Amino acid sequence: xxxxxQMEGPVTLSEEAxxxxxxxxxxxxxxxxFWYVQYPGEGLQLLLKxxxxxxxGSNKGFxxxxxxxxxxxxxxxGSVQVSDSAVYFCALRPDSxxxxxxxGKGTRLSVIA
Amino acid sequence: xxxxxxxxxxxxxxxxxxxxxxCDPISxxxxxxxxxxxxxxxxxxxxxxxxxxxxEKSRLLSDRFSAERPKGSFSTLxxxxxxxxxxxxYLCASSPxxxxxxxxxxxTRLLVL
Numbered sequence: 410x411x412x413x414x415q416m417e418g419p420v421t422l423s424e425e426a427x428x429x430x431x432x433x434x435x436x437x438x439x440x441x442x443f444w445y446v447q448y449p450g451e452g453l454q455l456l457l458k459x460x461x462x463x464x465x466g467s468n469k470g471f472x473x474x475x476x477x478x479x480x481x482x483x484x485x486x487g488s489v490q491v492s493d494s495a496v497y498f499c500a501l502r503p504d505s506x507x508x509x510x511x512x513g514k515g516t517r518l519s520v521i522a
Numbered sequence: 523x524x525x526x527x528x529x530x531x532x533x534x535x536x537x538x539x540x541x542x543x544x545c546d547p548i549s550x551x552x553x554x555x556x557x558x559x560x561x562x563x564x565x566x567x568x569x570x571x572x573x574x575x576x577x578e579k580s581r582l583l584s585d586r587f588s589a590e591r592p593k594g595s596f597s598t599l600x601x602x603x604x605x606x607x608x609x610x611x612y613l614c615a616s617s618p619x620x621x622x623x624x625x626x627x628x629x630t631r632l633l634v635l
Binding site for chain 1: 615
């Protein structure tokens with residue numbers, strides 16, 4: 410079946426540090442891949458997405474590249490800010506059949522000044 | 523575009539009571555999804571609609587759960603005879619079409635005592 414595995418949190422970084430949150434997936438075909446972010450007390454917001462192999466999604470300084478060969482979609486940011494503190498969810502939408510998203514468990518990021 | 527809205531934002535109820543949640547999707551989005559998120563986990567799919575038709579229900583949706591979207595606009599999710607295990611955040615999302623980005627509401631947090 411379809412599944413998403415994210416690195417366990419919490420992740421604590423100092424401001425301006427480099428961020429990587431690992432995400433790997435299991436799916437048939439070519440799913441679309443997403444990163445959603447959930448700030449405290451708020452709903453999920455789409456951060457970035459990629460719909461085919463080698464696509465790079467980017468937004469607000471965050472980037473992730475769809476790697477079919479390693480079934481990965483790692484999230485990176487070169488210099489985090491305190492305002493990036495949130496829970497980050499990796500998700501996939503299957504290539505065919507139903508279209509609901511399949512989420513990972515989430516990774517909590519805390520950035521300290 | 524005012525985004526997806528959900529009501530209420532919080533609900534506390536006693537075990538055995540019935541509760542109903544409402545979701546208003548983004549205008550003209552024909553797909554509407556319900557997910558459930560428990561503490562420390564990613565959202566899990568419950569059910570989805572295309573216009574007024576309920577197209578899929580997950581195995582998580584027991585007989586005590588029912589969802590409707592009578593006019594293809596807002597949707598309701600009812601839980602009958604609530605149990606403590608129903609305590610979770612219930613998320614609604616909408617999208618313009620089957621393979622379009624899903625936009626999430628702020629969620630309804632349910633606590634069953």
